[in-house]
Amino acid sequence: MAVTIRDVARTAGVHVSTVSRTFSAPHLVNPETRVRVLAVAEELGYRPNRAARALTTGRTGNLGLIVADIANPFFPPLIKSAQAHARERDYHVFVADTDEDPRVEEELIRTFAKQVDGLLLCSPRLSGRAIDRLNVEIPFVVVNRQVKGLSTVLMDVAQGARSAVEHLLRLGHRRIALLAGPSSSWNSSAIEEAAASAALAGGAELAVLGPNPPTEQGGELAAAEVLRSGATGVLAYNDLIAIGLIEALDELGVAVPGQLSVVGFDDIMPARVISPKLTTVAMPTVAAGRAAVDALLRLVESPATGTTRTTLDTSLVVRASTAAAPSPAVARPR
């Protein structure tokens, strides 16, 4: 039904190989023949079948991008950046969502395996072993997680967590709660570690609460526990949790930042929109998308070169959801 290379060959009066070369190695075919073939192809509406081509060449011209949750506004800028950058290099990016489910993630990787040249795994929830096992089937670049032996793109969340905690310390907070993310999130552990050491260094107490689902609802559900913890400052694993928390606190009549200061992670759009505007750690998502595509294409196009590790800076954006600690605020000796 669809017009194939043989149809073109027949009507142009040449062999299929000539048609094939017209598209994939034009310099090998006589200019006259070439224009004739192209004319016929145009007329018949011929389009090379990329899947068939991939069968022999092993190259599809596609990249896959797998995220835990498309609905998390953190990802779209990264996706768009990766997509745009890949397009410049003549690749297309296909995106899929795992719903935070490692089983779905594995299945998607398998499905993608033969249909794309390489895979961008963003915040994968799979175990390290599973990732290693799957990596033999297709090249990976992992974003937001450190996996030894693999190319990775990291955002320096430790630095971000440190800045956030120090910011709270400067404001006089001495009891800080950390709303952790999913236990399978590498970033969450990194944040926890850095926050703990920063709190310790500042002589403050850090209560780790969670794991929490990295969603608004996760933040809402954690509100009660935060209040019980007696913390005056909260650092949330991501902005969605922070936003959910602020909404729940609002319901409960707890003033932010009057009674409780809240800091998020990601700097997603709603963080600028919520009231009070959220103090948060901005992530270099756009740079990460670019870097991930670069790393992946390096892997795909010259597998000989080794793996890459990129770490990108984060930065604290101070807005209105943080303020001086209430009541027994210890005036810090300067």
Place this chain on the structure above:
Amino acid sequence: MAVTIRDVARTAGVHVSTVSRTFSAPHLVNPETRVRVLAVAEELGYRPNRAARALTTGRTGNLGLIVADIANPFFPPLIKSAQAHARERDYHVFVADTDEDPRVEEELIRTFAKQVDGLLLCSPRLSGRAIDRLNVEIPFVVVNRQVKGLSTVLMDVAQGARSAVEHLLRLGHRRIALLAGPSSSWNSSAIEEAAASAALAGGAELAVLGPNPPTEQGGELAAAEVLRSGATGVLAYNDLIAIGLIEALDELGVAVPGQLSVVGFDDIMPARVISPKLTTVAMPTVAAGRAAVDALLRLVESPATGTTRTTLDTSLVVRASTAAAPSPAVARPR
């Protein structure tokens, strides 16, 4: 390098066709043989190559989903819903973003054409002619746009626009501005038409402003014009525009809803979070995702049956961004 069906056949001591049948028509092979083949396949780590399979069967088991802008929070719920529903029916969904660019959209459709069984076009920006031309290459379902001869899933934005305008009328607004979306957006025209007739019926004036890019920035840039228009109530093509507008108005010191009431479309998450919480027309995105997949699979699996048209209800969600019109509010005779 990767293990193929022939490797399995060789080590299992059977013909490739037997291995093939073990996977695609198990009932045709002797149970003993089957378990042996499966064991060997398992041991060797064999995975059928879906691209190769697609070459002969014409079925990939994949669907493509093309959206204008992944970063618009309107889409992710629709995507997730489509993805989840497709998964139940053993299909995978690959997503791509066109950046609101018709040329990219066309290229993506072509790329997807041979690698998926069908395509979901969400809010396509392509001309009707282009869509018709491309549709011969692959089955489509179009969401948020009416194209004759194609299966479509629509959300009843006309009804939504009517409710929104009537809501403003009830609040005493007599000068209403409509911030239109992109001129290539079918929904935008539908909204405009319905809003105009509702305004007319209510004896109010409707100023159509735009087209505007369907983004926050679009709303910000339109603020000045809205003020110039003298409108007391604004209906925006989508929530992003509404949010951008509210932010800009805030900068300008214009009170919402005190001096200006704002209504959006979509009911995306930030709409519930912004202050004042946004009155908006909620879209049945989850239902639309399901319906679109249903329609597409019908098309793919039984092409004989004709195209489908589904229209889903919208509903106005009244929040805090709308209030009684200021100053010369004409008390309506009841």
Place this chain on the structure above:
DNA sequence: GTCGTCACTGCAACCGGTTGCACTGAAACA
């Protein structure tokens, strides 16, 4: 005039599967 070179094109095998058809042998039937 002969030969080598080179640009161009055709041939055919191959990528990794699927599938209609033919073959085999054992069970079922007469």
Place this chain on the structure above:
DNA sequence: TGTTTCAGTGCAACCGGTTGCAGTGACGAC
């Protein structure tokens, strides 16, 4: 015992391209 029937398997062509190799003929060099 002879004939059907049928489950199970192999054979080979095919899906839509790509590519190494060989063949052809024109042309320049000797």
